[in-house]
Amino acid sequence: MALLEIKNLHASVAGKAILKGITLALEPGTVHAIMGPNGTGKSTLSNVIAGREGYDVTEGEVLLDGKNVLAMSADERARAGIFLAFQYPVEIPGVTTSAFLKTALNAKRRAEGKTEVDAMEFLKLVKAKTAALGMPYDMIKRALNVGFSGGEKKRAEVLQMTLLEPRLAILDETDSGLDIDALKVVSEGVNSLRAPDRAFLVITHYQRLLDYIVPDHVHVLAHGRIAASGGKELAVELEAEGYAKYLDAAA
Amino acid sequence: MKPSEIIDHPFGSAYAMRLGAKAPWLGHLPGPKTEAWRFTPLRTLASTPFVPASASNDVDVTELPRGLPLIAGAARLVLVNGAYRADLSDREFGQGLTVSTAQEFASSARSPLALLNAAYAAAGISIDAAGAGLRPIHLISIGAAGAEPLAFHPRLRITVAPAASLTIIESHVGLPGQTYFSNPVTEIVLAEKASLRRYVSVAEDSEAFHLATTTISIAAGGSLEAFHLGLGGALVRQEISVRFEGRGAAARLNGAYALSGRAHHDFTTVMDHNVPDCHSSQVFKGVADGDSHGVFQGRIHVARDSQRSDARQLHKALFLSRGPQIDCKPELEIYADDVQCAHGAATGEIDHDHLFYLMSRGIDPATARSLLVEGFLTEAVIEVSVPDVQAHFIDAIRTWLKSREIARGRP
Numbered sequence: 001m002a003l004l005e006i007k008n009l010h011a012s013v014a015g016k017a018i019l020k021g022i023t024l025a026l027e028p029g030t031v032h033a034i035m036g037p038n039g040t041g042k043s044t045l046s047n048v049i050a051g052r053e054g055y056d057v058t059e060g061e062v063l064l065d066g067k068n069v070l071a072m073s074a075d076e077r078a079r080a081g082i083f084l085a086f087q088y089p090v091e092i093p094g095v096t097t098s099a100f101l102k103t104a105l106n107a108k109r110r111a112e113g114k115t116e117v118d119a120m121e122f123l124k125l126v127k128a129k130t131a132a133l134g135m136p137y138d139m140i141k142r143a144l145n146v147g148f149s150g151g152e153k154k155r156a157e158v159l160q161m162t163l164l165e166p167r168l169a170i171l172d173e174t175d176s177g178l179d180i181d182a183l184k185v186v187s188e189g190v191n192s193l194r195a196p197d198r199a200f201l202v203i204t205h206y207q208r209l210l211d212y213i214v215p216d217h218v219h220v221l222a223h224g225r226i227a228a229s230g231g232k233e234l235a236v237e238l239e240a241e242g243y244a245k246y247l248d249a250a251a
Numbered sequence: 252m253k254p255s256e257i258i259d260h261p262f263g264s265a266y267a268m269r270l271g272a273k274a275p276w277l278g279h280l281p282g283p284k285t286e287a288w289r290f291t292p293l294r295t296l297a298s299t300p301f302v303p304a305s306a307s308n309d310v311d312v313t314e315l316p317r318g319l320p321l322i323a324g325a326a327r328l329v330l331v332n333g334a335y336r337a338d339l340s341d342r343e344f345g346q347g348l349t350v351s352t353a354q355e356f357a358s359s360a361r362s363p364l365a366l367l368n369a370a371y372a373a374a375g376i377s378i379d380a381a382g383a384g385l386r387p388i389h390l391i392s393i394g395a396a397g398a399e400p401l402a403f404h405p406r407l408r409i410t411v412a413p414a415a416s417l418t419i420i421e422s423h424v425g426l427p428g429q430t431y432f433s434n435p436v437t438e439i440v441l442a443e444k445a446s447l448r449r450y451v452s453v454a455e456d457s458e459a460f461h462l463a464t465t466t467i468s469i470a471a472g473g474s475l476e477a478f479h480l481g482l483g484g485a486l487v488r489q490e491i492s493v494r495f496e497g498r499g500a501a502a503r504l505n506g507a508y509a510l511s512g513r514a515h516h517d518f519t520t521v522m523d524h525n526v527p528d529c530h531s532s533q534v535f536k537g538v539a540d541g542d543s544h545g546v547f548q549g550r551i552h553v554a555r556d557s558q559r560s561d562a563r564q565l566h567k568a569l570f571l572s573r574g575p576q577i578d579c580k581p582e583l584e585i586y587a588d589d590v591q592c593a594h595g596a597a598t599g600e601i602d603h604d605h606l607f608y609l610m611s612r613g614i615d616p617a618t619a620r621s622l623l624v625e626g627f628l629t630e631a632v633i634e635v636s637v638p639d640v641q642a643h644f645i646d647a648i649r650t651w652l653k654s655r656e657i658a659r660g661r662p
């Protein structure tokens with residue numbers, strides 16, 4: 001059974017149809033990349049899967065391990081194993097990154113029937129994970145994302161992902177805003193999580209990321225539909241030729 | 252004001268009857284037509300038959316309630332129903348601190364409540380600080396009514412000598428399930444270059460009334476850092492007036508409130524830039540749930556010749572449900588021209604994007620809301636510069652959040 005199955009998904013925002021019939025299956029252990037022009041619905045797709053309010057699913061299904069995701073609240077989806085690294089992470093004043101991480105981690109552990117981590121274990125865990133991502137440990141004492149640079153926000157998203165160890169990780173342009181070194185470090189973070197029971201949906205505009213996180217499948221999203229699918233070579237072709245031919249075909 | 256001076260005032264009759272009689276002063280409280288009390292009606296207070304506190308109706312309090320902050324090295328001063336309790340207080344205050352009780356002293360406050368206090372106050376406490384390295388003071392005021400609703404009127408004066416600095420923490424609490432009315436009047440005088448940190452927590456019982464009047468005068472180069480936490484009571488008002496009396500003085504006046512049930516909390520501040528070259532900043536944040544009512548009234552007055560004044564004020568509040576009411580009234584009276592003045596006020600609800608972000612990490616909605624509320628109020632509490640006190644206030648907010656969850660039937 002596919003880990004994530006999207007069947008003929010239609011969704012609209014404020015009465016405007018954005019997703020117009022997306023069908024996609026992610027087998028466990030695979031990495032799928034989605035590329036496509038600005039405004040074609042990549043973030044919309046991520047948000048619909050993660051359960052953000054404000055989207056109307058007018059048709060279709062999303063299944064995680066065969067279970068209907070669309071019937072779950074956002075927090076239930078997360079505890080079921082869905083993780084979205086946001087294109088634009090929000091700043092939350094007053095809430096420290098560490099309090100947030102600990103609450104999220106323990107919510108997940110409780111859902112899995114595990115004991116909560118105590119302050120010491122948490123500290124050790126976060127020290128190791130921040131070090132691996134080249135982040136100063138002190139960053140977790142700061143308010144969540146507040147005043148973080150663009151690249152720091154993206155690293156913080158990946159830090160959350162490595163802590164929560166989701167079954168399905170969606171990375172929405174996690175590479176944008178990262179410098180060359182950070183791109184490598186973050187990619188290593190993602191690669192270290194690759195596992196037979198986990199799948200990734202990587203949204204990007206740049207083929208460069210896919211040199212580090214090598215995808216099994218690449219899809220072109222245009223006008224709310226999957227306009228083409230292929231292997232890694234499709235990303236190389238897009239880099240050279242752009243989206244013109246898919247936009248004409250899909251229109 | 253001496254009791255003898257107020258015999259002509261309506262409360263004079265109250266003073267004459269202070270022993271035993273049901274309070275005749277209730278008819279003289281400010282009514283809804285008085286602008287300063289428009290948002291905080293005193294009807295319920297006025298219709299409660301309070302009796303004055305006296306030794307005969309005191310409940311025997313032999314130990315301190317739980318949950319009070321532990322402030323390292325602090326000297327404790329305990330009041331029960333407004334009366335100083337030597338048995339529960341520290342005797343030694345250390346060098347530079349003079350604490351005297353059983354004092355009668357005048358107060359410059361002239362509001363009806365201050366006059367009421369003058370008429371009824373059993374005995375004042377006066378704290379005089381001189382020098383540096385003084386022990387912090389922890390003043391604990393406990394309301395403990397017996398069978399009848401009880402009224403008491405703590406009276407406090409704090410003076411800080413030139414260049415001296417003092418920290419005082421005040422906890423106003425009550426025994427549960429009791430109806431009492433605490434009417435504290437505090438007068439604070441900071442001499443040249445003196446500094447005071449004052450941290451007040453009002454967490455009265457849900458049946459209790461607390462109407463506090465504080466006046467603070469600051470001489471040249473003096474500085475005040477004050478934080479006020481309001482965690483409920485049937486009717487609570489913390490009215491604080493600051494007046495700069497000399498140049499180069501600074502005041503940071505901050506506070507937070509968290510209200511549920513039928514709690515009412517009112518912050519009323521007056522910042523009087525009476526002389527040039529002074530700085531004031533105010534940050535107040537609050538959250539309101541249930542059928543509660545939050546009020547912020549902040550007046551800034553800059554006199555005609557008070558050039559180069561810098562005055563800032565911010566009030567932000569969150570509605571946690573549809574029931575509460577929040578009233579905010581900033582008043583700026585600026586008569587000087589070379590002035591930096593900024594004020595902001597905003598009320599709203601919890602941000603949906605923030606809520607979604609936390610939920611997208613597996614945090615259930617109730618916990619996510621609690622985290623966000625704590626974060627919102629923490630933004631005001633971080634103004635507290637003493638780490639122990641800051642941590643205690645954040646703990647108190649957490650406890651409030653938990654009790655709210657329990658009230659809603661969550662474990």
Ligand SMILES: Nc1ncnc2c1ncn2[C@@H]1O[C@H](COP(=O)(O)OP(=O)(O)OP(=O)(O)O)[C@@H](O)[C@H]1O
Nearest residue numbers: 013014018036037038039040041042043044045087
């Ligand atoms: N709340 C909204 N109201 C109206 N239109 C919206 C709203 N949210 C998204 N859209 C529109 O939906 C379309 C798809 O947006 P989406 O963010 O999914 O694009 P994207 O493929 O992620 O683009 P990018 O590559 O720039 O990130 C856009 O035209 C956008 O303007």
Ligand SMILES: [Mg+2]
Nearest residue numbers: 042043044087
């Ligand atoms: Mg996008």
